[in-house]
Amino acid sequence: MFRTEMMDINMGPQHPATHGVLRLKLLLDGETVTDTDVIIGYLHRGVEKLCETKNYHMIEPYTDRLDYVAAMYENLGYVETVEKLMGVKVPERAEYIRVITAELQRIASHLVWLGTHALDIGAMTVFFYCFREREIILDLFEAFCGARLTYNAYRIGGLPWDLPPGWTDRARHFVKIFPERQKEYDTLLTKNRIWLGRTKGVGILRAEDAIDFGVTGPCLRSAGVDYDLRKAHPYSVYDRFQFDVPVTYNCDTYDRYLIRMEEMRQSTRIVEQALDHLPAGEVMAKVPKRIKPPAGEVYHTVEGPRGELGFYIVSQGEDKPYRMRFRSPSFVNLQALPHMIRGSLVADVVAVIGTLDIVLGDVDR
């Protein structure tokens, strides 16, 4: 009498909850997701190939456009990779300023994640508050480097400019008020029963699967794996700061929420310490105008807000890279999506996409 059938549902590429142009083909059994096809490539710009035709200075603006929500990290990873290849020692002050801006960027990126994630699930208010606080950080970045999204803020060998006058005070003001504001998000979400209902036990990703998929960042740490590149392979001056790496063991969306919230607190701590110990001096090392790293290859990673952000450069001693490769955390983390939503309800798909915190510019490159 009744006949049930599997149904293919197309979600995206233009969908408010996919955070960009991501297309999912969901195979549904009623409300339950039985299989997912993730279709990417709508934002593919061929940056890796493009970089082979540009010299080392010119590549940095292109890295901005990969993960545009956390462009500071793309800049940081890229310049550090080239510096590693060339063996350049960056002045202390530049390193500290890089850490400060990068950690502020982590907060800004997590605020975007929190706002949009909450918006997807149905809590609209948080979105406005998050963007309000992010605005303060963007103003700081605008004062520092002149741009609000695609910063191009570092140069190989240091920084193009020192901090403008009064910047440290403004940054200090931000780290002072931010914990208070974060408590407000906490009040709105952490114990809210709707939030708990929508996130607890949703999108489980166990440690062994996470490691198999190569998932990094908060998604890995929510599965109980204590792996943070800032601690595991300290780069820049991260070994000088006191901070904790939050780890939880329930592997679900709610835990990833808690981890990112805690990471914002820890980032505030790092910024505070870095501001306290900001050394004086130069911000630019002596590097030749024409950058020609020696022949060889290098892989360098930084811990971005989304996970391990890696850059691989093969140089043949010319002023252009022979091969450039980005290991973008969003791309790798997205692989786990079909696994995480198998057997869950359609409504949870949105929550899981949100908790993976993907940026499609980073996925497609």
Next chain:
Amino acid sequence: MIFGNLLRKFLLLELWQGMWVTLKNQFRPHITVEYPRETLEFAPRFRGVPRLRRDPQTGEELCISCLLCEAICPTECISIVSEKKADGKGKDLVSFTINYERCCFCGLCVDPCPTKPITAIYMSHDYEFAGYDRDVYVADRRELVDGLPVKLYDR
């Protein structure tokens, strides 16, 4: 303990706390502005479209046609034509165009400009660009110095 939890559940305590936060925020000062009527202050380093400038004191052309900005621009949007000066020393600028359609506002062109401390090319604070035609975005030398002509549309 269980009783407390039950009471919490029953009274929807966490929802009321959330409401209280929202209420508190109603009385915070606004941070948005009504854009066309009000605009925000820019930071001095704000990177709008790149433009050319003359020496503010003497009014002379600063650019010496060294082509460094053209060479570093990642989107290849600057094009400069120059010719040797009659006396053989230095070059005269014939034309200097920036294609704003391609420019990505990276600011790299300013770094190598040798006419320091006032660089001939600089990142201006102009950002309002809307046009019906693609041609308007190819700015020649005069427009780069004086700014693109602004057309105001009245209702």
